Every structure is written in structure tokens, then in C-alpha cells.
Amino acid sequence: MRGEFEEVCPLNRLNSISHKSNSTNILSEVSELMGLSMRMSEDQLARDALQASATQYWCTSGQNGDQPTNLSVTDIGNVTTGLLSNDAWMIFDREIGEDRFATAPVRDAYLAMGHTDLSNDLNGLPNFNPKWNYPNQNSMKLAAEWGVVNNVRFMLSSVGLKRQFASALGRTVYSVFVQGLEAIGCVYQDNFSSRIIYKGPEFSDQLQQNVTIGYTFAEVTRVYNDLWISQMLCTLNN
């Protein structure tokens, strides 16, 4: 922030003078970044809470000889069967097929969240249908969505969970959280979820040269029903 001020007023080395006339744009930008930071923190805390307490399923039907193995359609089917048998509702509705080249209908599906490193392995799976081949491109797709295998739609993120040196052969192990409707949720505490805090220079610094900006949130991710979520552990196929 200080750099921004000096750039705006290069002859003025004290930010207290330039602050008031330039604060709005800068605060907007900073607030936006803070919001992004807060949401990413929420995601990572949720991810780590699920890592700790969600039931594990180790892939065994891949071909890389490790334990857990790489992803396979059989393993995805096993997890799907487990969730179905536990009466987990699917999250996504079906998409009916349309008369368009290279598209295919999409089944009702559970939601899976994993790491972007898995994108190549997913591409190579039988029955994998990338989201670009869904029948209706006008319906909203999540930016993170990669595609669908049978009844599981995969969302990938660079902050998905992976653990170094965690397989029997020392490979990185990835957690893919496959879940049904209302398997997990967020509990808000102290009657609020999150808030951005801003204190102007007159309240932050005796010389009014610095401001205070930050965020707090009081919420926790919990598994509501352990039968409706499975932490599918896998390695990569190379």
C-alpha cells in the first residue's frame, strides 16, 4: 500500500498526506484481495478438516503397482456404490443429451474435489467426458470442473489435497473427496461467518501514517454424515 502512495505522489515520501485523496481505489483493491485471501483460507481449512475426519478409501484397481494405486473406473464405481448404498443423494442433476457433435448426456452425479495434478489421469480414464463435451454449454459450469466419469463430476484445484511420500512406494498421494448432498457443512460461530475490518489512519497510528485492514471469520467445516462422503486416496499413473 505504501508503494502505491509513493507512486501516486513521487515527491511526497510521507503517506499520511497522500492517503486521504487516494484511499478509495486502493482500499477497494485491497479489500478485493482480502476477500480472495479469506475465501482461499476457508477452502484450505475445509480441505484439512475433511482430510482429518473423512473416511478413507484407498484405490486398488489402478495399474501403477502402488498402494494406493492410480485412479480407475472400478475404484470410482466402488466409491459410488458405497455412497449409493448409504443413501447419499446426488448433488448434480442429469443433463439430457442433445443432437450436437461429440457431446454425450451427463448422469446425475456426486461431487468430487481433487488436485489439478489429477487432470491427466482423468483424461485417460475410460468413460471420462470433459465438461466441454457436455450437451448443453449454456448451462452454468463451475470453473473448477474438469469432467465426469459415470456418476462422479470432478472439480480440480491447485490447492487440492496431496501428501508427499505417502504411498507404499513413496509416491505423492492425492485425496479426492467424493460426496453427496449435505455430507458436509459449515457451522457459523458467534453468529457471524466473516467480516472485513478496516480502521482508518486516525484510529490506527498516532502519526496517521498507517491503516489497519484485515479479516476475521468464525466458522468451521464439519462432516454432517460420514456415510455420505468418501476420501478416495490415489497416486498418479506414472
Add this chain to the structure above:
Amino acid sequence: MSSVWSGTNQGSFTSTGATKILQIRSDLDYMWVYNLTQGAASQTTAVAVKFYWQRGFPAGSMWATFKSNAAAAANLEQYITTGGFTLVNNTINVPGASVALTSITNATPPVVATGSTAGLANGDTVRIFNTVGAQQLGGLDFTIGAIVANTSFTLAFMRAIVAATTGTFRRIPYDPYMYPPTRMITKINRADNLTGAYSASGTQAIITLSVTHAFTVGQSVRFVIPTVTSLAFGMTELNGVQASIVAINQVDIDSVTNTITVDVDISSFTAFAFPLTADAFSTPPQVVPVGEQMAVAVYPNPTLYPNGVNQIGDSEVNLGYIGIALQGGAGFPGGASGDVMYWVAGKSFSGGI
């Protein structure tokens, strides 16, 4: 944009002789530690009594001031690269270096032979890899017990296995920082209904876990017992069963106490058995925390728990922290057992490494 905080935190502790971890949420850039006990005592050989660390020092290093005689003259200072201070962030999951193991015995508990036990301490967690034999342990975590320096350590809570030869292991210096975590099962046996301890004629179940657990009485858990062969993991009747923990840390069949006892009558169940190395691998058997059984938490076994138990033991807790680890022992900043240690940790306004 950032909020600059500068100032100090301070405190004291009486050393147990083990490495001391101080959780310092404000972070720190420098630290002083004073050993009052040794500073007040006459010394016949030089011993470090004052320690300094600053951000940028390599992990484990320190600047130490020694006291060498009864005149209390601090007449020696030295920069030392081991046995000092190490920053800690328990939310970072980076395993230790790969170390070769030469065998795993068929003893109870199994003994892992290795040429290097550097950095290991009783109670640490290790992960086993690439074993010739004992492949059923591959990728799994175990708390270690007795250590013979640069010779061996035990897998403290594991049952006997068929002996294995070579492989590797890594120290796992972290646990999921979100409580409660799942745990892997190594044994399931019958337990006495009153004491919760192992009893061949009991009807409850005592479950031994591979890594030190933090379950509490009253917690509700679900079991995952996969089927690998006709024998392993056995006890298919328990798969998917939800149960309440009625006792913790009672002795199991091998006198191990990293256990939970649950209110499930397993007297007619098939036996639990770990697979053999040649068996196909599967998901390991697990205890998954799913909630709280308030009836058990409010009215626990009065003999075992006359003062009651934590009734919100299933609460999700973020145990993540940052801080610094002070190496324990004589001449180190964590001190020897009984030493009274005072410390000051500071955060600088500006500067860096």
C-alpha cells in the same frame, strides 16, 4: 497493507528434559532463553546456560553462552549448528528424509532395524515404504517405541508380523491439525465390560490404533473393516458399525495402551487379522470419528471416570499453530529435567534475514 506488529512475548517453564515447543501466535524474529537452574549452580565443566536465536539462523542452530566454573564467569560463547532452535508450523506436511531399514522382526511389537535413528524420539511417527516382505505395512504410519541408537526402534502398537528384510522409512513430523482425526486399526480383541481392558472372556471390543490417538470417552465412531482375504482383515461384522467409546487407553492383549474400548459385543464375531505380505492390498481398517454419544459422555463408567469426561469431545478443533521448538537436554535451550527456564521472544519492526 500488512499490519506491522513488533514487541515481545515472554514466559517460563520447568523442563522435562524433552524438546519444548512454544506456541507463539504472533510469530518471532529472535529469542533468548535462560537456564536459571544451571545458571545458579556451580559447574565443573562448561555448560550452556544462555541461548540466542535469530530468524535466518539454520534450523537447529543457536548462539550459546557457557558457564564454566563456580565463579559464575560466563567466559565462553559459541555458535552451534545443532541442538538449538527450530521454527515450527504444524500445518505444513513435509515428511522427513528417506532412511534405509534393514529388517522388521516378527516380535511383538515388531522391531525395525536401521543404521540411523537420527532425529527420532520415542513417540514419533514413522511411515514404512518399499519393504521386501511386510508389504502390508507399506504407506502406513506407526508410532515408534523403544529406540536403540542407530540400531533399531519398535512399531509400538503393531502386532507381530512375518519378518521382513529391506525397505525404507520416513519420520512423519505432523498429525492432521484438525481434530478429531481418523486412525488406523492394528488389533481388535475382546474386552472386559467393567474395566474396558483386554479379556479373553469379555464381550466389548478393545481396539488398538497404529498412531497415538486423541479420542475421548463418549465419542461416537464408525468402523471400516475391509475384506482382503477370507481371513483378513476378518471381523466383517464390525464393518460399518457405529459405536460409542466407553473407555480409552486400557491395556490390550499385548499390554499396549493406545486403545479405545467400544460398546459392541464382538464375542461372536470372526477374529480380526492383519493381511500377509503376499495378500492383495486394500483400504486399511479405520476408526472414523462421527459425533458424540451424549448418554455415554454424561454418564461414563463411574469406576473408570469418577470425575466425568469431556462432554463435547467430538468438537472440531483447529490445532494448528506456529512457534519454536527448543531442543531438550543438558546444555540445550529446552533444558534438562527439572531445570527452570525463562524465555523472551521478540518480533522486530523491520529488517529481515
